[in-house]
Amino acid sequence: MTQIDATTGALRMDGRRRWELGGVIAQVFLITAYVAVITMDIPVATKVWSLTLLAAFTLFYIFVPGRCLFRPWPVKAAVVAVLVVLPAALLPVLGSSAATMWIYAAVVGGFLLRSWVGMTLGVVLAVGLLAVNWAYGDPLSWELALTIVAMTAFMTGFVGNIRLNRELQLTREALAVAAVAAERERIGRDLHDILGHSLTAIAVKAGLARRLVGRDDAAAAAEIGAVEQLAREALADVRATASGFRQVSLAGELAIAGSVLRAAGVTVRLPADVDAAVERIDPPARALLGYVVREAVTNVIRHAHARTCTITLSPGSVEIVDDGRAAPGPPGNGLAGLADRVASAGGTLTAGPRPGGGFGVRATVPAVDTAADAATLGVAR
Template identity: 40%
Template sequence: MSQINQADQASTLNFSEKLRSLWAKPWIPSRYGKAPFFWMLSFVIFGWKYLYETPGTFELAMIVLSICLFLPIYLYSFWISGWRAVFCIVVILSLGLGWANYNFGGSSFVIFAATMCSRFQQKRDAYLGLFLVLATAALVSYVMKFPTYFWIPAVIFSIPSAMGAIIGERLGRANEKLFRKQEEIEHLAALAERERIARDLHDLLGHTLSVITLKAELAKKLFDKDSAACKKEIIDIERTARQALAEVRSAVLGYRDTGLAHELRGAKNTLDSAQVQLESEVDVVQLPAAIENIIALALREAVTNIIRHSNASACHLSLKLIEQDIHFHISDNGFRDAQKTPEIEKGNGLTGMSERVRAMGGKMLISIKHGVAIDIQIPLHSAQ
């Protein structure tokens, strides 16, 4: 017996919790604000009659029943669309027509039924629903010979109220779509920024750590043979590490601009340390900042790959302006045995380089002959 009582108490508590949670939830979607509650003030027309006439017991019961039926359907209509909206419209319209011979304020129900046509997603369906509500109200009023002080305000006031609701609803949906698009754009922008930072950090740290590793190995070899040269390499390691730290900070803040001249000097020093002879043909060209940054990063990535992955002894570099196109070329002789030429596997560096070039409307070609050759062509006007 006690178990049954406990089960009853548990079910009662669950029911009360459900009621409490239902009461705590918003009755109307937040995008409507408090306006739907103010719209219910139009029921002043429905109550006008009872300022000078006391309702009978039956009529009072019908008033209470009508309000109890109207309120939940009215609130529910803000959450639905489609055939559920049709159900709400039919019920509210029937309430209005049912009160026609007893209270001219029943036209308020007809007006509410007309405004509920705004719940349809398609504009065509909304205006069709409005037409059917007005036609039904007019036809039933004509057949049942309802008084003119009922159907005239029901028809006349329904038109501006419903059209305003339809336009407002469509505007609200358009704003929601716009907000969602803005959120999507912000999300994509954040992803693009993270990818940009990832590419830049890879280019910076991949190159710099390779240089530091190379110089550290060289310093280790020179430690017992040439202390002065070893000390010079250690000083270069410190300088490179400090420079890399500054560049990483700038890249994270999004305003890194090392410049091509700086990268050319760094490439020469790096290749010299790796005992790779650099031959360069660089025309004096005024490059836009965006293109200069892409070429500088491409040079950095190419040099990193040369000292990390190839056995090159020579490297050729050229930068020319040909018919309003920037042509950048860098190649090495790292694969001297043509029969053992490996296939190129694009890592993050080459992929990031290719993405930057395509973003500027350019082309990048990677080929292998005596070594890896990278050719980049970018239209000069793409940065304007």
């Protein structure tokens, strides 16, 4: 069948059609065999039988090998065997000239079989041709024997390029599938981080506003305004995530964490100077640690029922500790996705109950001055 090239719009044929076209052209060299059989003074039955074998050889060569390049090796071996046997069956009629048809078998062997197997077959057929010449008392066809070997070598190299191109195509397709899967995973992970944190913050702020209505309407209005702002930011984050341009600010996440934790009635301890603490962290690591702060604080609000939460920053890490109760069972999808995100950046994330009670999450990132890790900044209420 013909196909249209996606880049040039030109018509092109697939490999099978190319083989069939080449096979038709190659039959020019068999015209002399057809003429020889037709003009021979032999019984009609023998003539019909010989022409039938020649026609079967022609049709088989044109239509079968091109369909078998990626078939199992027994099928390929059977195809080559047919092209060896049919000329051998014509030896009683055409004599040693029938052996010249083995060049077709050698070409197909180089096309279908492994390189060393195809080359071995080419050499064997070349020797077989010379043996047939000797058996019939004809001059040895050294030129044709060398041609058989040369054509086999040419076809072996040609098919090696075909197989390489196919492997490259399959690899490209696999990489495309992996890229799509990775992008889906990224979007799903980011949407979990965004919606989980934002909806939790909105719920906390909305609950606080409800409690303040009738008691402090001004404060309630301020909280409703904060809810509206959080909803707008969440919508913007979702759009940015879908387009792949979303950025997370560590300083911004710390500010939001403090506000949301306080609204939830949790006493929060942050670095005494947030800006200075953030500045000590390598810029490439700030967004990653911002994700850690976001997920850990969301879990504190959702599950911990904590009274205090302490966030500590160091040049190569962030740690979030609460005094609440740890959720039973294994870590949820949020922490699992967070661990994958940190690991993909070459860092480590540990999360679990603390010996003295509460829950802790710590993320460490590479490419920082780890000697300064111990000199963490102080915290203040």
